[in-house]
Amino acid sequence: MTIDWGQLRRLQACLVIAATLSVPFAGRALAATPPDTLVQAWAIDDIIGLDPAEAFEISAAEMLGNSYDRLVRLDIDDPSQLVNDLAEEWEVSADGRTFTFTLREGMTFASGNPITADDVAWSIQRAVKLDKSPAFILTQFGLTPENVESRARATDARTFVFETDQAYAPSFVLNCLTANVAAVVDRQLVEAEARDGDFGNGWLRTHYAGSGPMTIRDWRPNEILVLERNERYHGEQAKLTRVIYRNVRESATQRLMLQSGDIDVARNLQPNDLDQIANLDTVRVISAPKGTIYYFSLNQKNPELAKPQVREAFKYLVDYDGIQASLIKGIGEIHQNFLPKGMLGASDESPYHLDVDKAKSLLAEAGLGDGFSITMDVRNTQPVTGIAESVQQTMAEAGVRLEIIPGDGAQTLTKYRARSHDMYIGQWGVDYWDPNTNADTFASNPDNADDSGVSTLAWRNAWDIPELTEESRAAVLESDTAARVALYDDLQRKVREQSPYVILFQQTEVAAVADGVQGYRLGPSFDTNYVYNVSKE
């Protein structure tokens, strides 16, 4: 075959013309989302599976909170209270160890199978036996794969009994049962898909078997997740037919899509993009404090950082107000305690502020009047990068030379968990809505040995605190709520004053919502960001 160059040239000319013509042809249809569909842009690429016994990621929590029922849920108007979900009523035995739940009548899963106490018991047993990441929320009550069948059991079709190994604060037990790991799955459906004793885990990661107000219709990783109304829901039907989550990572991209009407809600807007839409009357910004705390910590294996004066001095070397005014404007607020605002017993004391002179005298007291050099591992994302740079500047004023080591999330975390950092900046989100979740990590270190298998934040920073560990344990066993709150208040004060954590702020989750969307709310936790109450004009 030989090439006829004349012909090729004509062909080329045709293609050029075609390409030019296709530009006006590509004109866009009127941008509006369908009236029965809510379209949200959110970075949902953290989802690695949708099995409630396993999923522990932020966006997965929201999907499961909307699509799976559980015995009780948090009251989003007052998250220290509970509301019934599948349970009609429940009671605690006199010794505080046996919880008996009675289910509502006549409920079905989205598949049409009836919901029975056996499904509830099997779901709990399944989560304990699978023993995936969130299983500790249940196993901390003494449940093991061996005893769970007798400790979490159905006594008849409507009665579920849950026994703990000792008397805990009832609020603690019930709060833990609101978590996704205690969600109820459709036994008949899931068991049919079980392979090699995996309790259907392999299948459920990418499928749905629940009874919540929404069903999960489709999940294409890094691209889209679709929730659809569950027509068989036992409560009030969701108002919209479907809710679509589009994976959009860039804040600026999300803003443009919102302004163009291609999405109804933008979920990851950074302060500068929030500023840009602040004056639009077609968009409103909704926010809610979330249970995520940002902090940086000082590894006590480093002899300089282990000095109490240095720990205190560093708390005075942060420009809290400056950071609040720019870097976390709209997405966080100053908070200096390990319990997030809104949680039982949370303290709102914030005694620290930028005070270079005070820090200098503390450093001089520690024999470091001439300053010293130190490193900080920083994940390559905002706002932590910006905060680290700000801290670098304020520390320099007191002679502390801070070197920032940037890295990916998994990379900095690997180093942190191996205790080979000097300083680490990061965030900690609550695992379930009870103060113990944070007390158990910020103020508990049962064994400070390198190979102890403990991975609490106190351990990661080699902060050896037998008394505080004891006190945290006492708080979770205290059945009198007022006494429990007093214990957490004391713990927070001690951590604030002595700890190697410089607690910076509490995250505020922000959603920019287009006009015409009604009833959009953000809950206190990610699994309480309910979308089924949303409607459109």
Next chain:
Amino acid sequence: MAGPNAVLQPALSRPRRARGRLFALVRFVVMLATTLLGLLAMTFFIGRVIPVDPVLAVVGDRASAQVVERTRIEMGLDRPLIEQFGIYVARVAQGELGQSVLTSRPVLDDIFRVFPATLELATYGTLIGVLFGVPLGVMAAVRRGGLIDQLVRVVGLLGYSIPIFWLGLLALLLFYAKLGWVSGPGRIDVVFEYTFTPLTGIYSLDALLRGDWSAFANIVSHLALPSALLGYFSLAYISRMTRSFMLHELSQEYIVAARAKGLPERTIIWRHALRNAAVPLVTVIALSYAGLLEGSVLTETVFSWPGLGLYITNALANADMNAVLGGTVVIGAIFIGLNLLSDLLYRTLDPRTRRR
């Protein structure tokens, strides 16, 4: 292969020619296998020495020590590195790429989902690059120092120096948000989510196959910006290369001879010089195409394009090695395939290589 040069081929007897072909095929397969194996080995060991704990991606930060340890054993990470690699290669040889921990799906399914998205973008990008880049390069070489030459220089310079991320956002701001000429990020509007079912995963092709014109228009309007952007960068490169190849050809004696013969300038440029410049140009285009097929992480991020680049980058950041290695195999195969294709095109374009 027929044509004026066919007579120059040495007359081989049929069996010898068949044996020769068989030998060439075997040599090709061996080369393919060793290249891919080498590539896998490199990626595997690099993936294992990066300071990221692969278990973290599976169980997260909150799992108990027992869960972490059990998962480590389940993933085979407690075995010696070389043994892990052996197990992996044995599985790949059976066509088993394993599961991705980040998507909970077989890596092969993931690649079939993300690769068509990248293929579509890269193909349109390269088409734009070739259709505009080659003529521009030729014209720049012909009128050296002229207006078009300056233009090509500026275009090339900008193409190399402007961050694609910034340009992408700027293009979105202008053509999508302000002017509304094109659709925004993503491959298709959500309204088509329930009416349009992909066949091959190359959406524009699927819409044509299904005869769904409204979906097609929407898909093209989504494709316009990202493919124009990739096309621009590919154009910047191709036009510069075309220019320098053409300058080389135009200084050759046969051009002087052709001019002396009184051939029209158009024929000399387009039929004689470009035809010779086309030989090295094919390699340049093939490599630039292969580069785009790896997926452009930044373009995919800005335009929320669920392609191969994002997939592999995500996997690498979380040490999701099955996914990384699966992606590497695909990219390796693409490079080998395109190299092979450009070799074949060489034979068509350059008569001298046909003799062997």
